[in-house]
Amino acid sequence: MTKDRKLSTDERILWGKVARSIRPIQGMAGARDELDALLNEAQQQASTEKRDGADPRSAGSGSQQTTEAAKKASSGIHYPLERPVKRKIANGRVALEARIDLHGLVQSEAHLILLDFLIRAHTRGMRHVLVITGKGSSLGSDGALRRAVPLWFSKPEFRYLISSYEAAARHHGGEGALYIRLARRPGEAS
Structure with a gap:
């Protein structure tokens, strides 16, 4: 900044x-x-x-975003997890270090809570987390959070936190959940 x-x-x-x-x-x-x-x-x-x-x-000079995170956000997309990594997470050989359940939240609440969760996980050096959005098939809902959460990941506030994401394995929630690989912190070894 x-x-x-x-x-x-x-x-x-x-x-x-x-x-x-x-x-x-x-x-x-x-x-x-x-x-x-x-x-x-x-x-x-x-x-x-x-x-x-x-x-x-x-308001103010907030529209003049020249931060590195803003440049990364406009540069592209997130890639899916590599197949071997997803398989290891699904089999339990790579641990999910944290999880959050967004069931029952409206989008504005879920956005802030998810951002706070990902910032904390990233700060603590976590690499793999689970975000449960729900499938949204009850009471005529079409899965607002299930559709919105992946779109949020391309926004500047989320972009620098996330390396990749993909739908979870069936026993972790299937299409109603996402495995997220958090980006490495600056200066962190590979």
Whole structure:
């Protein structure tokens, strides 16, 4: 991120939620109050922008994304997992290090929760996770999350986190779940 670029409203809200979920370092308890105030301010600004009809992403210099992640996002697509890797995950020889179930969530909730989950998993150095979207075949639903989640992966906020993904094996949820290989962290050995 360039030094001149300011965080957009959505980025500030997301950062506030992530920062809220951590424990402060001993002696830094006052910083949490500061973060709460920033989060409340960002949420109020977002609600006024929505009410006024302004696009929150165009506020400030947020539209000047020159970050490496934004360049990668526009550069292409995610590739499916290699067949041997998928087979090893399905057989249990490669462990799924974390899983999240998005059943019953609306898309806006699921988007934030999934992004937070993937950021945490990536930060912890995890490589393979399972995301359960559900097949969406109950009550006349056509699987909104099942269709939306792979589309989200091409957005800049997800792009740098994910190396590849593919539908899970039947016993892990089949087409209602995804195996995700997270990208390596910068400086991490192959």
